[in-house]
Amino acid sequence: xxxxxxxxxxxxxxxxxxxxxxxxxxxxxxxxxxxxxxxxxxxxxxxxxxxxxxxxxxxxxxxxxxxxxxxxxx
Numbered sequence: 913x914x915x916x917x918x919x920x921x922x923x924x925x926x927x928x929x930x931x932x933x934x935x936x937x938x939x940x941x942x943x944x945x946x947x948x949x950x951x952x953x954x955x956x957x958x959x960x961x962x963x964x965x966x967x968x969x970x971x972x973x974x975x976x977x978x979x980x981x982x983x984x985x986x
Contacts, residue, residue: 922940927947
């Protein structure tokens with residue numbers, strides 16, 4: 913599933929050199945940007961929820977964030 917999703921995308925924002933090398937075989941534009949959200953999580957103090965809502969332009973009081981990251985080793 914992960915391979916298929918990567919193959920269908922034309923733009924890839926990757927976090928590491930390893931990710932970049934793997935995706936080069938599939939084609940598309942690749943930009944190594946690191947993992948800014950991990951950088952935020954590793955800071956001394958996390959942003960308040962109101963700051964996060966402004967940063968990600970979340971206009972709703974009630975919302976859900978869902979992420980799919982399939983395990984490829986099982």
